[in-house]
Amino acid sequence: MKVLAWAKDEEIRAKGSSGGFVTAAMIAALEKGLVDEVVLVKKKNAYEGVPITTNNVEVVKECIGSMHFVPLNLSYFIKSGVKTALPTKPCDARAIIERAKRNQFNIDDVYMVGLNCGGTFNPVLAREVVLSFFEIEPETVIKEEILKGKLIIESKEGKKSVKIDEIEEEGYGRRNACKICDVNIPHMADLACGNWGVLNEKATFVEVFTDKGKEFFENAVDAGYVEFREAKKEEIEIREKIDKAMIKLAKKWREKLDEINDLDRRERLDYYIRMFEKCIGCNACKEVCPPCVCEEAKCVSMNDEMAGYKIPLYNLVRLLHLMDSCIGCGQCEDVCPVDIPLTLIHKRFSERILRKLDYIPGIDMRTPPFQETKILFD
Amino acid sequence: MIFGDVKGDSMIESVCIGCSIGCSLYVGDRIFHRKNAPHNEGKLCKFGMDLLKYYSREKAECKVDGKNVELNEAINEAKKRLEGYSGDEILFLTSCTATNEELAALKLLAEKFDAKCCFYGYGNALFSLKDIENFGRVILTFDPFVSYPLVARRVLKVKEVYEVGFVDGRVNSIILNPENPNFDDALALLDENTIALAEYSPLSTVYTPFLKEVVKSNAKAIVFNPTLNANFAAMLGFESFENKIDFDKVKAIYALEPELINGAIPSPELLIVQSAFSNGWCDKADVVIQSDSFHQKRGSVVNAEGRILINNGKSEQGVEILEKIGGFEQTASKVLETLNVNTIKEFSTVEITEEFREKEFKLKGEGKYYLTTKSNPFLWKGIDHKNFVELSVEDVKELGLSRTDRIKIGDKELCYKPSNIQKGYIVSEILISQLKGLTRVDISNLHY
Numbered sequence: 001m002k003v004l005a006w007a008k009d010e011e012i013r014a015k016g017s018s019g020g021f022v023t024a025a026m027i028a029a030l031e032k033g034l035v036d037e038v039v040l041v042k043k044k045n046a047y048e049g050v051p052i053t054t055n056n057v058e059v060v061k062e063c064i065g066s067m068h069f070v071p072l073n074l075s076y077f078i079k080s081g082v083k084t085a086l087p088t089k090p091c092d093a094r095a096i097i098e099r100a101k102r103n104q105f106n107i108d109d110v111y112m113v114g115l116n117c118g119g120t121f122n123p124v125l126a127r128e129v130v131l132s133f134f135e136i137e138p139e140t141v142i143k144e145e146i147l148k149g150k151l152i153i154e155s156k157e158g159k160k161s162v163k164i165d166e167i168e169e170e171g172y173g174r175r176n177a178c179k180i181c182d183v184n185i186p187h188m189a190d191l192a193c194g195n196w197g198v199l200n201e202k203a204t205f206v207e208v209f210t211d212k213g214k215e216f217f218e219n220a221v222d223a224g225y226v227e228f229r230e231a232k233k234e235e236i237e238i239r240e241k242i243d244k245a246m247i248k249l250a251k252k253w254r255e256k257l258d259e260i261n262d263l264d265r266r267e268r269l270d271y272y273i274r275m276f277e278k279c280i281g282c283n284a285c286k287e288v289c290p291p292c293v294c295e296e297a298k299c300v301s302m303n304d305e306m307a308g309y310k311i312p313l314y315n316l317v318r319l320l321h322l323m324d325s326c327i328g329c330g331q332c333e334d335v336c337p338v339d340i341p342l343t344l345i346h347k348r349f350s351e352r353i354l355r356k357l358d359y360i361p362g363i364d365m366r367t368p369p370f371q372e373t374k375i376l377f378d
Numbered sequence: 379m380i381f382g383d384v385k386g387d388s389m390i391e392s393v394c395i396g397c398s399i400g401c402s403l404y405v406g407d408r409i410f411h412r413k414n415a416p417h418n419e420g421k422l423c424k425f426g427m428d429l430l431k432y433y434s435r436e437k438a439e440c441k442v443d444g445k446n447v448e449l450n451e452a453i454n455e456a457k458k459r460l461e462g463y464s465g466d467e468i469l470f471l472t473s474c475t476a477t478n479e480e481l482a483a484l485k486l487l488a489e490k491f492d493a494k495c496c497f498y499g500y501g502n503a504l505f506s507l508k509d510i511e512n513f514g515r516v517i518l519t520f521d522p523f524v525s526y527p528l529v530a531r532r533v534l535k536v537k538e539v540y541e542v543g544f545v546d547g548r549v550n551s552i553i554l555n556p557e558n559p560n561f562d563d564a565l566a567l568l569d570e571n572t573i574a575l576a577e578y579s580p581l582s583t584v585y586t587p588f589l590k591e592v593v594k595s596n597a598k599a600i601v602f603n604p605t606l607n608a609n610f611a612a613m614l615g616f617e618s619f620e621n622k623i624d625f626d627k628v629k630a631i632y633a634l635e636p637e638l639i640n641g642a643i644p645s646p647e648l649l650i651v652q653s654a655f656s657n658g659w660c661d662k663a664d665v666v667i668q669s670d671s672f673h674q675k676r677g678s679v680v681n682a683e684g685r686i687l688i689n690n691g692k693s694e695q696g697v698e699i700l701e702k703i704g705g706f707e708q709t710a711s712k713v714l715e716t717l718n719v720n721t722i723k724e725f726s727t728v729e730i731t732e733e734f735r736e737k738e739f740k741l742k743g744e745g746k747y748y749l750t751t752k753s754n755p756f757l758w759k760g761i762d763h764k765n766f767v768e769l770s771v772e773d774v775k776e777l778g779l780s781r782t783d784r785i786k787i788g789d790k791e792l793c794y795k796p797s798n799i800q801k802g803y804i805v806s807e808i809l810i811s812q813l814k815g816l817t818r819v820d821i822s823n824l825h826y
Contacts, residue, residue, distance in 0.1 A: 044414075045414075280530070283424070284421070284422060284427050287427060288411065305766075306793055334413060334420060337418075337423055
């Protein structure tokens with residue numbers, strides 16, 4: 001099912017980044033009792049938002065609009081036994097699936113309202129981009145959006161746009177995890193929403209993937225919060241074209257960012273030692289890692305500075321554990337106090353074996369292959 | 379319409395109290411990274427990640443002469459007992475793990491008694507952490523991977539890095555002879571393209587002559603403190619107590635969050651302690667006034683960069699206690715006046731330069747090895763999270779130590795780790811004794 005949908009409420013439709021479907025459908029889900037609460041990001045300013053759980057529709061209305069400068073993962077905020085709806089970028093949806101596999105909650109209780117995603121920006125670097133590429137005082141930004149490969153910044157002085165390619169060639173732009181991410185339409189969510197394929201109207205292109213997605217969509221329509229029409233062939237084709245272009249771009253960045261592709265084995269080992277000897281053992285990468293749910297984790301208990309290994313056992317254990325679980329969200333790299341390029345390192349470690357095993361983490365509820373092997377031996 | 383809790387609102391925008399960098403973060407049921415903060419970009423060190431454990435320690439209790447009392451009674455008793463003291467007889471001191479507002483209130487209170495306000499630290503803020511990346515050379519007097527880890531990522535982007543005193547495989551090192559710590563090698567590197575990153579702490583005594591030379595040279599410096607808000611204390615004109623104060627002459631002390639102040643706790647005829655957590659100072663105090671822990675407070679701080687940071691808790695109790703005792707209400711205006719601003723704008727910066735204070739340094743002990751301490755927030759907060767010291771590979775061989783052996787330094791049994799450090803040194807992240815700076819000790823092999 002592929003439709004163009006929009007909020008019936010004119011204010012929500014105008015404020016939403018693409019017709020306000022997501023906000024209207026969330027309100028409908030709360031009011032009709034489809035969910036107990038929603039997880040959203042409450043905006044503080046263009047660069048900062050706080051994850052909240054709420055069942056207050058007025059609060060939902062305050063959380064309207066996209067936030068490309070707020071790179072959060074919302075999966076930690078879902079509670080077991082609570083029917084929850086939340087907007088999910090592909091990495092949120094993949095995180096939710098991996099956490100559900102690890103019994104953090106029942107996936108049937110979660111409505112994943114997918115958001116097409118071309119990437120998010122580090123907020124501190126985003127301020128620099130706004131100042132140097134747009135010549136706008138960062139604090140005056142009212143709204144930002146990404147449209148047709150351009151970053152659009154709206155301030156008191158009006159709207160300005162700059163091609164994202166231009167920004168990224170200068171070493172700024174999206175987070176590295178986003179640059180190399182090739183999952184832009186969250187087809188693992190219950191439905192996917194976005195402005196790709198929408199031509200000249202204030203509407204959301206919605207694709208429904210699951211029965212839960214259908215239920216969520218129909219609830220919004222039946223409650224009178226949302227209107228829709230079938231998507232046209234041209235609109236569907238444009239959306240697919242954008243997706244393919246983003247996947248191609250991700251491949252280009254994957255090669256460009258890889259510092260060690262041309263190195264021999266010994267040099268690669270030296271590279272890993274150089275990267276991991278910086279580790280200060282703060283465990284932040286583990287704490288923010290969506291698939292890492294162990295409370296008394298082996299990797300942490302093995303993080304013994306006395307050991308004096310060139311690569312701490314903590315990092316080695318994590319490299320192995322994440323080979324079939326890393327969803328590439330980049331939260332670990334965001335919080336690493338010594339800037340270890342963890343997203344790319346984990347990707348290097350996992351991609352060859354996952355290709356062989358024909359498995360992608362966070363795409364479906366299949367047991368991760370290494371855990372499957374463990375179950376066989378148990 | 380359904381109304382409900384907005385549960386995320388329980389997350390407080392806060393500031394880590396681990397050191398003078400003051401990393402911004404959210405404190406709630408868990409620590410949440412605040413990626414929008416320009417100084418730490420959401421990144422935290424091990425202490426920041428463990429901050430909830432620090433806040434879950436035993437709270438101080440309001441007491442008068444050892445007996446539990448209500449808060450108001452403790453405040454009234456403090457007010458009553460302070461009457462009659464003035465000038466040099468009474469001292470107001472703090473470790474600066476307090477908000478700007480609390481420090482301003484402490485200053486106003488001290489003024490009521492015509493008394494001195496003292497702190498531990500050194501005020502200096504002219505550069506941001508990001509500025510470090512723009513220098514061609516960095517000279518460090520601490521190990522950035524241990525002491526102020528948020529500095530490490532900036533240092534790693536600089537071409538030439540020198541560390542004074544320690545040997546570290548990751549950076550160039552300038553070794554000192556502790557018997558004669560002249561800094562000729564390090565001083566030769568000081569030019570306008572150089573920034574020195576130094577620590578001003580009770581354990582960094584040996585490096586202060588070097589820091590003095592840096593201040594006089596064309597090189598630039600950022601000085602970090604183990605206490606959060608030393609910069610605002612310096613702006614308020616607090617005096618340093620490490621060299622100048624003769625505790626024997628002081629009859630009364632009012633101590634605001636004093637637990638990071640190293641060394642023996644003084645025993646004047648009146649000791650009043652305002653503290654969130656139970657500690658040795660509370661045990662000795664005549665009056666203990668319990669206040670809320672830092673993350674619960676509403677207020678601001680000034681970090682090592684001179685950046686104004688906001689702690690967005692709800693409690694103003696710390697200030698109210700001081701205002702009640704002093705009978706004044708001008709704290710807010712004192713803060714604005716000191717910062718020279720009309721309103722407090724988060725992340726904006728102020729410049730601070732304090733006249734440099736050199737400290738006395740003396741080697742102590744007779745042993746064969748120089749014991750040097752690498753500081754970290756766990757150490758300052760009285761939580762030794764390490765149980766080992768580092769020894770050079772040569773010393774490990776000379777002592778005949780095998781992997782499972784333990785060693786003894788003074789009366790303390792410890793594990794050891796062979797490290798890339800200079801022979802004859804022991805590098806510790808544990809407060810082995812109350813001795814300050816480098817000292818001389820012996821090691822015995824316990825042969826387990």
